[in-house]
Amino acid sequence: MIKDINNGVYPTMLTPFTDDNKVDYNGVLQLLDFYKTNGVSGIFAICQSSEIFYLSFEERLELLKFIMKNKPDGISIVASGHVADDIDTQIKEAQAFTATGIDAYVFIANRFAGENEGEDVFMRNYEKAVAALPDTGFGIYECPYPYKRLMTPSLIKKCCETSPLKFIKDTCGNISQIRAKLEAAKGTELKIFNANGATLLESLEAGCAGYSGVMANFHPDLYAWLCDNYKKEPEKAKQMADFLSFASTVESRQYPVNAKYRLSLLGLDIGTKSRVRDDSEFVETHKKEMAAMIETENLIRKIIIQ
Numbered sequence: 636m637i638k639d640i641n642n643g644v645y646p647t648m649l650t651p652f653t654d655d656n657k658v659d660y661n662g663v664l665q666l667l668d669f670y671k672t673n674g675v676s677g678i679f680a681i682c683q684s685s686e687i688f689y690l691s692f693e694e695r696l697e698l699l700k701f702i703m704k705n706k707p708d709g710i711s712i713v714a715s716g717h718v719a720d721d722i723d724t725q726i727k728e729a730q731a732f733t734a735t736g737i738d739a740y741v742f743i744a745n746r747f748a749g750e751n752e753g754e755d756v757f758m759r760n761y762e763k764a765v766a767a768l769p770d771t772g773f774g775i776y777e778c779p780y781p782y783k784r785l786m787t788p789s790l791i792k793k794c795c796e797t798s799p800l801k802f803i804k805d806t807c808g809n810i811s812q813i814r815a816k817l818e819a820a821k822g823t824e825l826k827i828f829n830a831n832g833a834t835l836l837e838s839l840e841a842g843c844a845g846y847s848g849v850m851a852n853f854h855p856d857l858y859a860w861l862c863d864n865y866k867k868e869p870e871k872a873k874q875m876a877d878f879l880s881f882a883s884t885v886e887s888r889q890y891p892v893n894a895k896y897r898l899s900l901l902g903l904d905i906g907t908k909s910r911v912r913d914d915s916e917f918v919e920t921h922k923k924e925m926a927a928m929i930e931t932e933n934l935i936r937k938i939i940i941q
Contacts (some may be wrong), residue, residue, distance in 0.1 A: 637772045637799050638738045640711040642844040643676025644858045645804075645828055646682035646851035649891055649898075650698065653910035658690075658698055662905035667705055670851075670904060674859035677711035678702070678803065679741065679847050681732070683778050688718055689910035703735045713774050713802050716739040722747075722760045726767045733771050739801045741774035744784040754790050758797075766800040774802030777830075785812070788819035795823040797821050804847045806830045810837045817842045832883035836876035839865050848884050852894040853933050860940055871939045878935050888924060892917045897925040925936055 648670075665882050670678055680702050681687055681695050690698070693715040708713050713736045725746060747760040765773060775794065777785050785807050786794075794800050801824055805813060808831040815885025816827055822828045826844035829835050835846055839862065848859045858878060865872040885893060892914045895907045907914040 637766070637770060637801075638711075638731070639824075640713060640738050640772070640801050641676035642826065643862050644674070644845055644851050644855055645677040645679045645711075645713065645847035646670055646675055646855055647682045647804075647847065648678050648680045648702070648848050649852055649894060649905075650685045651895065651905035652910065652939065654906070654908065658694060659905060660701055662903070663698070663701060664705060665903045665905060667707055669898065669901075670855060671707035671710065673855040674863075675710065675851065675855050676845065676859075676862075677713060677738070678706070680714040680737075680778075681713055682714075682741070682776065683715040683780060683937075684849055684852065686891070686910050687716055688780065692716075692731075696728075696735075699732055699735050699737070703737065711738045712735060713739040713741050713904075715743060715774075715776060717741065717743045719745050719746070722763055725760075726764055729764065729768055733768055739772040739774045740768065741776050741802060741804070743776050743778045744786060745778060745782050748784065749785075750782045754793075756788070757784075758788065758793055759895075760795055761794060764805040764857070772799050772801040774804070775800070779804040779806060788815045788818065790882075791816055791819045793824070795820060795825055800825045803827045804830055805838075805843075808834055809846055810834045810841070813838050813843065814841050833874075833880040835879065836861065836865060836872060848883075849880065849886050849890060849894070852891070853882070853885070853897055853928065854879075857932065857935065875935070875939050877881065878931075882928065882931075885924065885928065889914075889917045889921055893921055893925055896922060897928065898926060900929060 651659035655661045748756040828847035830848035831840040861875045
């Protein structure tokens with residue numbers, strides 16, 4: 636059965652690792668609880684923030700099964716894991732991932748065509764993949780690695796005509812492009828989630844369904860507040876959006892190590908190990924930045940929410 640997915644905030648789920656570089660499932664449980672208690676509507680699992688390009692197929696599948704077994708009630712789970720280069724392997728792995736019961740399987744846009752290949756190649760592979768995955772809702776993620784392929788409005792329209800497309804994680808950061816994509820999706824069940832903090836408020840006002848980005852690993856409750864209240868309290872929403880836009884610049888400061896460290900300051904026992912970055916490069920000044928962010932967030936909560 637093809638499922639609907641919730642509007643709202645979808646953190647791009649982190650993967651905690653033990654000191655000996657294995658997936659830390661105790662940390663995964665703590666993350667799931669953190670997301671739930673901070674008001675998210677869904678979780679984007681097995682994504683780039685999960686370090687999927689550095690996880691084996693077996694690790695990706697085991698991790699997704701664990702997440703689905705322990706997923707919080709009422710929360711939608713969309714998941715990717717779409718990293719293989721050839722379409723046959725992509726399909727085989729996607730069939731294993733969708734068998735876990737996720738709400739939508741999210742393709743990575745750059746996996747269906749090379750950087751110098753056109754939309755015809757993309758559509759040929761997309762159509763082959765969706766045909767092999769019946770009774771499945773789909774998503775598309777404009778992942779920046781190994782290169783960024785943005786979805787054009789015409790390509791979105793073709794995908795909606797071909798398949799039950801439910802979710803797009805948009806990373807263009809351009810409100811004009813987002814509006815054009817929303818227009819292309821009009822009359823379909825597709826929901827577009829913005830990954831960019833600077834354009835988030837405008838995109839919500841234009842019709843986006845919510846936020847799905849790395850900063851929901853820092854302060855998901857603030858993004859949830861904005862998604863829930865931007866119509867009811869427009870002046871406060873603008874203040875919140877300004878803070879979130881500026882705060883999102885910390886993504887460039889040793890992410891995802893900084894997010895894991897910040898969560899440790901909140902009491903989560905997840906450590907800072909990463910396969911993407913050497914956490915020894917996360918130095919004292921980075922730690923002070925995270926502590927200062929928490930203090931500033933608490934001030935924002937007092938001023939805007941309470």
